[in-house]
Amino acid sequence: MSHQAHWLYLDLNSFFSSCEQQENPELRHSPLAIVPMLADSTFCIAASYSAKAFGVKTGVRVGDAKKMCPGIKFMVARHDVYVRYHHRVIEAVESCVPVHSVCSIDEVACELTGSQKDLTKARALALKIKLALREQVGAYMTASIGIGPNALLAKMASDMQKPDGLTVITASELPQRLHELKLQDIPGVGRKMEVRIQAQGVHSVEALLKLNESQMRGLWGGILGARMYRLLRGEDLSTPAYFHGSNTPQSIGHEHVLPPVQRNLNDSLGVAQRLLVKVAVRLRQARMMARSMKLLIKTLDGLNHERRISFDETQDTSFLMRELKKIHSELAIKKPLKIGVTLGNFIPENEHQLSLFNDEKKNKIFQVVDSLNSKYGRDTVYLGAQHDFRTSAPTRIAFSRIPGLDEV
Ligand SMILES: [Mg+2]
Known part of the structure; x- marks a missing residue:
């Protein structure tokens, strides 16, 4: 029935590797993988297309990647570089069409309006964006673009041809x-x-x-x-009901009454950390970012001691963990009875302003870690900062976020 397109979804191809190849001409002619550190025991975070041809992809152990793909080069991931490129990509896209939502560091959704909805015009717009990326950001910045009746289908279309794809799904082709x-x-x-x-x-x-x-x-x-x-x-539900519905959580918290043997400063920190891990997993599952954290400690005499702090929106467990440790030591409650940890002041993940903070790549890596852990089993991957915590806390970190409705 409708032959119009309503959304355009852009997904940069092998974004981290492309940034590195753009920056370093010497990396352009060999397969490349991006790694958290140079060690055979870690896992690739991303791979270039020529490395992918050898089977090297996100989650492959570095030692195995070397065997699968002789001559492969490795680069340690660089936050700042990717964030800088991200902003240049947004700028290039915006020179053609306004960006509706930034879905991740290398994916954006644009709502088409007026005559842009015409399929021929929408295709021309996609080609214009590709050209803008090459000219304004760099020749190694290719993207797969999907066009569809809603953001979900446009994203699915963007996945259909890689790299440098352009795929249109029209409502009349659905569902076949x-x-x-x-x-x-x-x-x-x-x-x-x-x-x-x-x-x-x-x-x-x-x-x-x-x-x-x-x-x-x-x-x-x-x-x-x-x-x-x-x-x-093919229905266009451009407002994510999931986030804006009446049951959008405004805070998520957990509390725990300490058994007598743990009613001391040290153990109460361990319990608070465990609670925070649970809360942070739920935060990411809800696809929210938190801007405040509250630590509540109740003592045997019935008094409540609490401390609440604010920060730029985040989902980063290691950041939250550091802040929790600080406020826990500031409160310094020697005889705690009950501990509660709450994250609040949420904003939806897909609405956060990247420019407000510069930790985006870390968030992206947390998402990669979450999905690796859900794919290969708990605890497959740890970030450095979590290492201490893993051994000192009684509960394992169970990331179980389902890669979700990013974009809709
Ligand atoms: Mg991508």
Whole structure:
């Protein structure tokens, strides 16, 4: 029915490696992987297309990458460089069309308006953006662009051709156009969700599209399922109901009464850290970023001692952990009875202003860590700062974020 396009989604190809190849001419002619540190035991964070041709990708152990791909070069990830390129990419895109949302460090969604909705014009716009990237950012900055009736389908279209792709999905091609895809090609369907879907006897996107709205609600556990049902049929739900609905959480907290043996300064910190890890996982699952943290300590005499701090929006567990340690030592409660940790003042992940803080790459890496851990099992990957914490805290860090509705 509708032959118009409403959204354009841009995904930079192998962004971290492309930035490095743009910066260092000597890296342009060999396969390249980006790593957290130069050690065979760590895992690749990203790989260039020529490294991907040898099977090297995110999550491959560095030692294995060397065997799979002789001559591969490694670069230690550089926050500042990628953030700088990110801003240049946004600027280049904005010289062609306004950016509606920054979905991650290398992905943006743009809403098409007026005559841009015309398919021929939308395609021309995509080509103009590609040219702007090459001319204003650099020849190594290629992107796969998807055009579709909503941001979810535009993102799925951007995944269909890599690198340097341009794919259009129109409402009139739905749902057949999606039949060729695998369940995990749907943003929001990670390994866990796939298992859940398959447990219902649904093994393909084609079968998923035969479910009715209430079956979809059942699968996703509520509103998200209804949303997915409509999005896959091309409805344009440009406002993320998930974030703006009445049940958007404004804070997430956990508390714990200490057993008598732990009613001391040291153990109460360990418990507070454990609570924070749980809260931070829920924060990321809700796709929120927090701007405040509260530590509440109740003592045997019935008094409440609390400390609340504010910061730029973050999901970064290691940052929160440092701040928690500070306020815990400032409160210095010697005989704690009950501990509570709450994160608050949320903003949706896809609305945060990158320019407000410069830790974006770290957030991206946390997401990579989360998804590696959910793919290969808990505790596969740790960031340096978490190392101490892992050995001192009784509960393992269980990242279980399903790579989600980034963009919708
Ligand atoms: Mg990308």
